[in-house]
Amino acid sequence: MKSEFLFIALPASVLIAPSAFAVKYLTVEQAQQAIFPGKSFTAMPVKLTGSQRKAIQQASGVRVLHDEQQVWRVSSGGWFIVDEVVGKHEFITYAAGLNGDGSVKQIEIMDYRETYGGQIRDQKWRAQFVGKTSKSTLKLDSDIKNISGATLSCRHITDGVKRLLAFYEIALKH
Amino acid sequence: MDSPIDSRQAFRSFNIISTTKGVDGDRDALDSTNAYRFGGFEGSAKYRLLSPFKDPIGVALRLEAGYLLHDEVDGLDQHERYIKPEIDFQKDFLEDRLICSVNFGVEWAWGKQPAEQYPRELSFEGAAGVAYRFAPNWYAGVEIHTRWEYPLFDLYNFEHRVFYAGPSIHYSQERWWATLTWNYQVYGKGVDEPADGQTFAEETRQLFRLKVGFNF
Numbered sequence: 001m002k003s004e005f006l007f008i009a010l011p012a013s014v015l016i017a018p019s020a021f022a023v024k025y026l027t028v029e030q031a032q033q034a035i036f037p038g039k040s041f042t043a044m045p046v047k048l049t050g051s052q053r054k055a056i057q058q059a060s061g062v063r064v065l066h067d068e069q070q071v072w073r074v075s076s077g078g079w080f081i082v083d084e085v086v087g088k089h090e091f092i093t094y095a096a097g098l099n100g101d102g103s104v105k106q107i108e109i110m111d112y113r114e115t116y117g118g119q120i121r122d123q124k125w126r127a128q129f130v131g132k133t134s135k136s137t138l139k140l141d142s143d144i145k146n147i148s149g150a151t152l153s154c155r156h157i158t159d160g161v162k163r164l165l166a167f168y169e170i171a172l173k174h
Numbered sequence: 175m176d177s178p179i180d181s182r183q184a185f186r187s188f189n190i191i192s193t194t195k196g197v198d199g200d201r202d203a204l205d206s207t208n209a210y211r212f213g214g215f216e217g218s219a220k221y222r223l224l225s226p227f228k229d230p231i232g233v234a235l236r237l238e239a240g241y242l243l244h245d246e247v248d249g250l251d252q253h254e255r256y257i258k259p260e261i262d263f264q265k266d267f268l269e270d271r272l273i274c275s276v277n278f279g280v281e282w283a284w285g286k287q288p289a290e291q292y293p294r295e296l297s298f299e300g301a302a303g304v305a306y307r308f309a310p311n312w313y314a315g316v317e318i319h320t321r322w323e324y325p326l327f328d329l330y331n332f333e334h335r336v337f338y339a340g341p342s343i344h345y346s347q348e349r350w351w352a353t354l355t356w357n358y359q360v361y362g363k364g365v366d367e368p369a370d371g372q373t374f375a376e377e378t379r380q381l382f383r384l385k386v387g388f389n390f
Binding site for chain 2: 065085088
């Protein structure tokens with residue numbers, strides 16, 4: 001007789017780690033008012049062409065995952081954009097407010113579903129993006145500091161904002 | 175914000191329940207034995223030298239240790255203690271949805287009798303795998319791993335080597351995760367029991383592993 005099966009059921013593992021759970025922090029309307037209080041918004045969704053996608057990828061060095069981008073024109077000038085980036089297990093949804101000149105006014109985390117990395121909601125971390133433009137480096141550990149234990153989320157949000165700024169230059173500016 | 179904690183994951187995984195078994199055993203007295211039982215305790219610590227999320231390649235040192243109450247092949251009672259340092263390499267692609275990993279380790283184990291012939295063994299282990307997140311929360315992958323054993327910690331006393339390969343599927347939620355793996359022995363060579371490209375003295379033809387984890 002030869003061995004046929006070895007069935008190892010389960011190391012039930014206990015992970016000792018800080019926890020954050022699926023939370024919808026902000027609706028679109030709440031994020032709009034958090035970034036542009038008192039202003040009104042006009043939906044202007046953008047469908048990217050193939051050449052625009054390619055141009056955004058070349059300019060930002062970040063892959064464009066979706067053809068459509070949710071965009072609103074702000075009554076005071078500027079833009080409000082809802083975007084999502086890959087999290088460890090699910091997508092992270094966030095909003096970016098751009099000033100009329102294309103610089104970042106503010107970003108807000110709208111929806112976060114990961115066990116780790118919820119610290120990206122920290123106001124001081126998000127404040128690093130204020131004033132960034134498409135000419136900014138936007139690189140983790142360079143002009144954007146990392147958060148220990150949230151590296152993947154920090155990296156993807158940073159890449160996402162870099163991509164949105166390229167999107168502004170190529171698809172919104174003119 | 176710049177604390178180095180990110181690079182240390184001490185005892186991030188602590189296995190409170192370990193192996194069960196169901197073996198059509200190679201050892202005559204154990205043929206057609208199937209049972210589930212508490213296997214022992216295992217713990218690990220990991221120190222990340224380079225992050226796969228921001229460096230060109232991820233490199234981590236991992237130290238695993240355990241106390242096992244049963245031999246994992248035939249289930250015999252034992253009091254095995256082991257320690258296993260290893261080095262892990264990880265390279266991610268496609269926004270970290272495609273993960274490639276390779277690791278190498280050395281295991282020193284004591285207390286392997288009576289399940290095995292020798293009380294202590296040295297093993298060299300290696301593994302390589304690819305996993306892809308094909309949908310939110312879901313990863314599918316393939317892996318291959320090998321193990322080379324030397325009884326009595328004597329490198330001139332080769333006992334057997336084995337290669338397993340197979341698919342795995344992983345599901346994760348915020349508070350828990352599960353990984354199901356099937357491995358098939360694609361090659362084995364043992365000095366105790368040569369058997370046409372496979373070895374069964376201390377190994378199995380197939381191996382199913384279900385791991386369940388809880389985060390808190």
